[in-house]
Amino acid sequence: MTKKLQKIVQYYARYEECQTITKYIHFHMESWFTCIKIAGVQPTNNYSEQAIRETVLVRKIIGAFRSVKGTETYETLASLIATWQYQKLDIKKELQRMLSSNLC
Numbered sequence: 001m002t003k004k005l006q007k008i009v010q011y012y013a014r015y016e017e018c019q020t021i022t023k024y025i026h027f028h029m030e031s032w033f034t035c036i037k038i039a040g041v042q043p044t045n046n047y048s049e050q051a052i053r054e055t056v057l058v059r060k061i062i063g064a065f066r067s068v069k070g071t072e073t074y075e076t077l078a079s080l081i082a083t084w085q086y087q088k089l090d091i092k093k094e095l096q097r098m099l100s101s102n103l104c
Contacts, residue, residue, distance in 0.1 A: 051082045
């Protein structure tokens, strides 16, 4: 499926009015068929949007992030914590494991 999509993107990339969308599709090429490749992954991103909703609200309401790096750090930590909660893992243990493994 990815090869077919690549051919379609190549074809339409020659048209100036299609440049933006073809670049976007090409950049995310490996993500388009995740719901087919991995059992249990929904074809919509509704769950993902719900998972980050709180993070986005905090960022917009308090406006506490004064730098791009601060925003990225907060979003990464919030994403990790949400993932661990979803997987029913012990957040404290996972954070300790990650930090002691020098993963961040």
